[in-house]
Amino acid sequence: MGRMRSGPTLDDVARRAGVSTATVSRCLNSPDRVVEETRERVLKSVEALGYTPNFAARVMAAKRTFTIGAIIPTMENAIFARGLQAFQEELHRRGYTLLVASSAYRPEVEAEQIRALVSRGADGLLLIGHERPGTVYDYLERQSVPALVAWSHDAGARLTSIGFDNRAAMRALTREVIAQGHRRLAMISGVQAGNDRARLRVEGFRDAVDEAGLAAMPVVETPYEIEHGAQAFEDLMALPLRPTAVLCGNDVLGAGALRRAQDIGLDVPREVSITGFDDIELARIVSPALTTVHVPHRDMGRKAARELIDMVEGKSQGRSETLATDLRLRGSLCPPDPAIG
Amino acid sequence: MGRMRSGPTLDDVARRAGVSTATVSRCLNSPDRVVEETRERVLKSVEALGYTPNFAARVMAAKRTFTIGAIIPTMENAIFARGLQAFQEELHRRGYTLLVASSAYRPEVEAEQIRALVSRGADGLLLIGHERPGTVYDYLERQSVPALVAWSHDAGARLTSIGFDNRAAMRALTREVIAQGHRRLAMISGVQAGNDRARLRVEGFRDAVDEAGLAAMPVVETPYEIEHGAQAFEDLMALPLRPTAVLCGNDVLGAGALRRAQDIGLDVPREVSITGFDDIELARIVSPALTTVHVPHRDMGRKAARELIDMVEGKSQGRSETLATDLRLRGSLCPPDPAIG
DNA sequence: CTGAAAGCGCTTACAG
DNA sequence: CTGAAAGCGCTTACAG
Numbered sequence: 067m068g069r070m071r072s073g074p075t076l077d078d079v080a081r082r083a084g085v086s087t088a089t090v091s092r093c094l095n096s097p098d099r100v101v102e103e104t105r106e107r108v109l110k111s112v113e114a115l116g117y118t119p120n121f122a123a124r125v126m127a128a129k130r131t132f133t134i135g136a137i138i139p140t141m142e143n144a145i146f147a148r149g150l151q152a153f154q155e156e157l158h159r160r161g162y163t164l165l166v167a168s169s170a171y172r173p174e175v176e177a178e179q180i181r182a183l184v185s186r187g188a189d190g191l192l193l194i195g196h197e198r199p200g201t202v203y204d205y206l207e208r209q210s211v212p213a214l215v216a217w218s219h220d221a222g223a224r225l226t227s228i229g230f231d232n233r234a235a236m237r238a239l240t241r242e243v244i245a246q247g248h249r250r251l252a253m254i255s256g257v258q259a260g261n262d263r264a265r266l267r268v269e270g271f272r273d274a275v276d277e278a279g280l281a282a283m284p285v286v287e288t289p290y291e292i293e294h295g296a297q298a299f300e301d302l303m304a305l306p307l308r309p310t311a312v313l314c315g316n317d318v319l320g321a322g323a324l325r326r327a328q329d330i331g332l333d334v335p336r337e338v339s340i341t342g343f344d345d346i347e348l349a350r351i352v353s354p355a356l357t358t359v360h361v362p363h364r365d366m367g368r369k370a371a372r373e374l375i376d377m378v379e380g381k382s383q384g385r386s387e388t389l390a391t392d393l394r395l396r397g398s399l400c401p402p403d404p405a406i407g
Numbered sequence: 408m409g410r411m412r413s414g415p416t417l418d419d420v421a422r423r424a425g426v427s428t429a430t431v432s433r434c435l436n437s438p439d440r441v442v443e444e445t446r447e448r449v450l451k452s453v454e455a456l457g458y459t460p461n462f463a464a465r466v467m468a469a470k471r472t473f474t475i476g477a478i479i480p481t482m483e484n485a486i487f488a489r490g491l492q493a494f495q496e497e498l499h500r501r502g503y504t505l506l507v508a509s510s511a512y513r514p515e516v517e518a519e520q521i522r523a524l525v526s527r528g529a530d531g532l533l534l535i536g537h538e539r540p541g542t543v544y545d546y547l548e549r550q551s552v553p554a555l556v557a558w559s560h561d562a563g564a565r566l567t568s569i570g571f572d573n574r575a576a577m578r579a580l581t582r583e584v585i586a587q588g589h590r591r592l593a594m595i596s597g598v599q600a601g602n603d604r605a606r607l608r609v610e611g612f613r614d615a616v617d618e619a620g621l622a623a624m625p626v627v628e629t630p631y632e633i634e635h636g637a638q639a640f641e642d643l644m645a646l647p648l649r650p651t652a653v654l655c656g657n658d659v660l661g662a663g664a665l666r667r668a669q670d671i672g673l674d675v676p677r678e679v680s681i682t683g684f685d686d687i688e689l690a691r692i693v694s695p696a697l698t699t700v701h702v703p704h705r706d707m708g709r710k711a712a713r714e715l716i717d718m719v720e721g722k723s724q725g726r727s728e729t730l731a732t733d734l735r736l737r738g739s740l741c742p743p744d745p746a747i748g
Numbered sequence: 749c750t751g752a753a754a755g756c757g758c759t760t761a762c763a764g
Numbered sequence: 765c766t767g768a769a770a771g772c773g774c775t776t777a778c779a780g
Contacts, residue, residue: 073550075773086751091775101749116549121526122466123773126756133527141507142492143688147483154509163523165506166482168495182504185462186474186527208457209414292688321692328694347484347633351662353669353694416757427767432759442765464757467772 074115083111094119125187133163134374135183136192139171139261143290143318144346146194149216152367153192160375162189171289173260177202184211190378192216192370196223197262212377212384216370217361218262219388226377226384228370232263235359235391236270236313239341242393243311244278247401248339251275252283252309254298254319256290267315267343283309288319295322300330303338310338310402317342317349320356324398335400345394354397362389415456424452435460466528474504475715476524477533480512480602484631484659485687487535490557493708494533501716503530512630514601518543525552531719533557533711537564538603553718553725557711558702559603560729567718567725569711573604576700576732577611577654580682583734584652585619588742589680592616593624593650595639595660597631608656608684624650629660636663641671644679651679651743658683658690661697665739676741686735695738703730 080087085108092100093108100108111117125131134157138146154164167183169176176193180202183191191206191213203224206213219229243251253271256264268285275282286302288294295314299322302312314320320342327334334340334354342349342358349356366389376382421428426449433441434449441449452458466472475498479487495505508524510517517534521543524532532547532554544565547554560570584592594612597605609626616623627643629635636655640663643653655661661683668675675681675695683690683699690697707730717723 076775077773087774088751088753088776089749092750095775099749104749116546118522118526118546118550120467120773122463122528123756124775125463126461126467126758127773127775129756129775131527133523141482142485142488144484151483151509163508163520165508165527167504167506168492179504181459182474185459186472186506187463205457205459209459292692325692325694348689348692351633351666351689351693353666417759418757428758429760429767429769430765433766436759440765445765461757464772465759467774468757468759470759470772 073120074117075120076117078115079108079111079117082115083108131187131189132161133165133186133188134190134192134371134378135180135186135188136164136166137176137179137183138166138168138194140290141166141168144348145290145316145318145344146217148346149363149367149370152364153216153371154367156368156371157375160371162375171257171261173198180205184209190214190374192374193225194218195262196220196225196227197260197265212374214370214374214377214384216366218266219386220262221386226373227386228366228373228389230361230366230389230391232266233270233273235361236267236343237273238270239343239357239359239393240271240274240313241278242395243313243339243341243399244274244280246339246399248311249280249402250283250307250309251280251311251313252302252305253285254295254302254312254314254323255285255287256315256319257287264315271313290316290318292318292322292325295319296326296329297322299323299326299340303327303330303332308338311341311399312338313341315343317344317346317356317358320358320398321348321352324352324354324356335398336403339399339402341399349394349396352398357396357399358394360392360394362391365389414461415458416461417458419456420449420452420458423456424449472528472530473502474506474527474529475531475533475712475719476521476527476529477505477507478517478520478524479507479509479535481631482507482509485689486631486657486659486685487558489687490704490708490711493705494557494712495708497709497712498716501712503716512598512602514539521546525550531555531715533715534566535559536603537561537566537568538601538606553715555711555715555718555725557707559607560727561603562727567714568727569707569714569730571702571707571730571732573607574611574614576702577608577684578614579611580684580698580700580734581612581615581654582619583736584654584680584682584740585615585621587680587740589652590621590743591624591648591650592621592652592654593643593646594626595636595643595653595655595664596626596628597656597660598628605656612654631657631659633659633663633666636660637667637670638663640664640667640681644668644671644673649679652682652740653679654682656684658685658687658697658699661699661739662689662693665693665695665697676739677744680740680743682740690735690737693739698737698740699735701733701735703732706730
């Protein structure tokens with residue numbers, strides 16, 4: 067069963083070039099330590115045989131893979147795409163290869179993927195958010211694999227993070243909605259269990275609602291999918307006392323809510339305002355465009371890559387950083403209609 | 408520089424349990440070949456030490472990784488997301504792990520990623536489309552790594568493929584547009600170089616336009632990004648003789664075109680019809696929803712996984728399959744306004 | 749500048 | 765059912 071990789075080996079190359087395997091290895095890894103004439107002969111031999119080093123063997127001997135692993139909750143939508151792209155570009159610039167796996171927002175899958183990547187020799191790991199079983203952190207420590215968290219910042223966490231303050235960001239957005247005159251605010255949140263970003267955004271929402279002394283309205287929890295956002299929105303609109311503004315845990319939910327509003331004949335923003343979070347491309351595609359929290363995805367990705375590589379290369383013990391977010395006010399939010407409010 | 412993975416080894420486990428490394432290995436890989444009492448002792452030792460097998464060593468000894476690699480052109484949008492998700496679910500079901508890399512639509516990056524994945528021991532590879540340098544195929548053959556192409560079908564290609572007929576699909580859509588009465592059709596295509604899906608879609612478009620005896624209109628080529636789709640659309644609308652229908656190479660371009668139409672005050676579909684391709688979620692989010700070609704992403708992903716694993720396990724020499732696509736007629740397409748046409 | 753040789757941490761016939 | 769030992773394909777001190 068299965069294939070036996072049959073490619074040529076270092077030994078084949080060495081024999082053909084009439085040198086030792088050590089010399090071939092040097093030609094490939096530190097060419098300047100081999101005299102030109104020998105090097106040329108070896109490279110010609112490499113070429114002729116179509117030789118590619120066996121990675122497993124190299125890893126075992128050198129204990130280094132120049133591979134970074136990233137486990138993100140989902141590839142189904144673009145939430146992490148832009149940040150990851152920047153992360154990968156920076157990695158590439160520094161000579162590392164990125165391997166990505168997704169956990170479908172399930173902690174046990176994430177743990178499994180972490181093990182898969184670590185045992186495949188990942189030199190470092192990028193994780194999203196701080197919330198996961200302590201055993202995962204124990205494992206990473208025991209394996210002494212540097213790991214960095216992005217998309218979330220938590221000073222007290224076990225891992226270094228390059229992220230932003232989800233709570234403060236959502237608080238600021240909610241304050242803005244209130245400042246525009248809304249008094250009945252509801253929220254559609256992502257699933258909070260195991261997701262600190264979702265949880266912190268809800269907390270930020272509540273902070274602002276409470277400090278304004280407004281009556282509590284529902285926070286509906288639902289998976290980060292368009293269709294779920296749509297359904298949750300419809301449920302909220304069926305309430306006897308309808309919210310005049312619905313704040314969504316991210317742009318995906320916001321787009322779903324907006325779409326459903328249009329489908330059931332509600333005018334956004336005149337009859338109901340809707341906001342998102344993340345500022346992915348989707349937020350500007352929908353019409354009206356979504357008011358949202360802008361997250362510096364590319365900047366975060368690039369900085370995360372730099373810091374993680376520094377950690378991998380022993381140049382840093384881990385320096386956390388909080389990036390600023392800002393509001394993007396667009397057509398989906400306006401003051402409530404006095405006739406409705 | 409770099410870390411020395413310092414975890415416990417098989418030897419440590421063996422010593423602690425008072426058995427040989429062979430026995431520990433058996434406990435982990437074929438537990439039924441070890442008597443219960445011994446097994447328990449060994450597993451306790453594994454537990455106590457927090458042992459994880461060194462993947463590289465295992466690969467080298469066993470010549471098998473249970474890892475499948477996929478290289479997709481982009482993770483920036485959802486084009487490949489749903490299919491890849493299904494692919495990964497099926498892989499997981501059969502005990503394989505998926506590692507993903509993206510090529511940014513650049514052939515040289517793809518070649519690099521292929522090498523990275525192969526030398527990391529991928530048992531098999533999923534690639535998108537058939538168009539790439541012959542040297543890549545030579546390499547895969549020499550390394551005897553099974554590879555499968557998805558998203559495109561080509562009977563004459565070197566690799567097995569589980570895909571659909573991009574040309575026929577686009578031809579069918581174009582025929583429908585023509586059948587609705589349009590006579591001035593333009594197209595916004597993705598970049599065709601190195602992308603057989605893009606090229607075949609353009610050919611399908613031309614097939615239908617030619618067979619209807621319509622005058623040639625521009626085919627604009629642009630990267631698959633919302634903003635580029637928007638710009639291309641605006642350019643087309645600036646033509647002296649405006650098209651009444653703009654067919655886009657995929658939904659991303661279609662969404663961009665639609666957005667720009669609204670921004671410049673054009674009524675879709677009354678003044679201009681717009682279509683997409685792929686039927687990703689975005690197509691239903693925008694308003695009006697995009698008429699598009701539905702691609703059976705999940706089915707394709709699942710079938711690709713099954714076939715690739717069969718190839719990896721020597722159960723198949725590679726069986727290609729063409730999947731059916733169908734049209735989804737939605738609000739972005741309607742007959743042209745006689746007053747305009 | 750180059751080679752001989754040990755060693756990386758596993759798996760797997762081969763014996764017993 | 766279990767162990768001793770070879771071997772997987774590299775890298776890297778250590779000599780020369």
